Amino acid sequence: MCGIVGYAGSKQAVPILLDGLKRLEYRGYDSAGVAVVCDGKLSVARSVGKLSNLGDLLARRPIGGLLGLGHTRWATHGGPSEANAHPHTDCAGRIAVIHNGIIENYMPLKEFLSENGHAFTSVTDTEVLPHLIEEELKGYDAAGPLSQRLTEAALADAVRAVLKKVRGAYALAAIWSRAPGVIVAAKKDSPLVIGLGERENFIASDVPALLTHTRRVVYLEDGESAVMRNDRCSFFNALGREIEKTPIVIEWDSTAAEKTGYRHFMLKEIHEQPRAVENTLRGRLFPLNDGVMTRETGLTPDMLRSTERVHILACGTSWHAGIVGKYLLERHAGISTQIETASEFRYRHPVLAPKTLVIAISQSGETADTLAAMRQAQSAGLQVLSIGNTLGAAIPRQANFNFHTYCGPECGVASTKAFAGQLTALSLLTLHAGLARGFMPDKEAHDWAEELQSLPELLRKTLKLDAQIRAIAQELSKAEHILYIGRGVNYPTALEGALKLKEISYIHAEGFAAGEMKHGPLALIDPQMPVVAIATQSDVFEKTLSNIEEAKARGARMIALCTEGERRLWGRADHILELPPVGEHFSPILNILPLQLLAYHIADLRGCDVDQPRNLAKSVTVE
């Protein structure tokens, strides 16, 4: 996710902006920039890569001013480059904007602006914002000297007018060289916080950037905006009416603040999953059939129709997501789909048929096995679609097509929100492929899209199981082995639940297809063996119920996930976790959440290093 900082005060802005951006580095970024206003002139400096590159640039070419904006960019639309780095400016170089979020309708807006003479220097969605503000302020171009009060009001009105035209998510800030004492900020669906100091004020994406200056903060709510000067800050609702906001005092230290108060990044990222799914779905559902998949990935309906098979390559959690993808693509898009770990694919001399679309799934975009496997497939003449969370990484750069998951950087080694993003992307791909191939009827496609839109709320509801899960974790934290079982799309969910537990708690855990238990694993069951069974509503619920009874009859401690209102598990499981109802095809996105929390609480109770488990790395860039 991008990082935003702003300053209005009596000190030089640049050092404060750089320090604030440094404290937001944990959010992940690939380029950075600052803009300041001084003596009626706007100055901008931007660079690719680490903040030190921006610092070096500013050391060579210092820019001064007591008011400014800073930004670290996590590339979404358009790869990492100086041209794509924020702040972005208008044609006249008087207005600068920084933005965290996605402007969904930026293409039609960009076309309108280009037709009206605006020149663009980047491929970002954000760059439409300063040009739209410029359009709103056109009337002031010819005006002579203007009062500070008038120009500040003009900028605030212009920003509000622009926000009525854009669709999407934003935390943004704008400055104008003709209003040198003011920053206008606004928020919808991306975080923005105002820091209130002594004769100085601040804006930031997150509290860590503020704590060395002030602990008195105001969080903007969706639709609200702020007009910030060095000596006062006014707040407005979506109608432009001034409102009162009560500051709160932050008690966290800066390390805790990076985790926004959560004990670990992993727990923060588990709780970020509703937002990760929301951001990955944004602008990609309705209107169906409007070519959104072609715009987003480059895959046309004809290409989807002529694809005869899919071959998914991935590792670890991404491989588990790929197995879910196989079930979805075969059952709902009618595409024969193979899935395997990239490390196996590389060395088994696979037979690759033409008209095969290879899908490489990778959160980091740097996994060596996946990168090598996709290159091998490409050298055999196949094309690769990357489903990734890190634009500009090696795998999306190597791929022929890209489908980005907007989960924001994932800091915990154990992958959580990226898995939710991958399943969301695979569901979208299945929906659009099923439609393009005439395999999924329009009514079913519409129902799918509506149900996808409901997932963030269902995830928020599922998070409410945390207290019950923490109690179960108390009971299981001393176990030496735990089995996970599931069927259909929840067989990979069982694999993923077991991986979460083993990689952060060091308890031996295995996932099995529930139907496989009688072919061997049942021998492992005894009264010391806890079993986690995924038994939410599905075509194979009764079969899974039988597997639960088989294990229970042999003394297993049974923890079962089921759908709210299901009574047939009563008396058959020692703990029952009830999840909100959802279609079987989307159930892994919900079902994995309690398993992530179970692994987290067990590992935390065992005193393990949850975010940096032993022997593991976040990105496996070696074989």
Ligand code: AGP
């Ligand atoms: C998952 O919790 C692990 N961190 C690991 O299995 C990971 O999923 C795997 O290394 C693949 O990483 P990638 O998605 O970045 O390619």
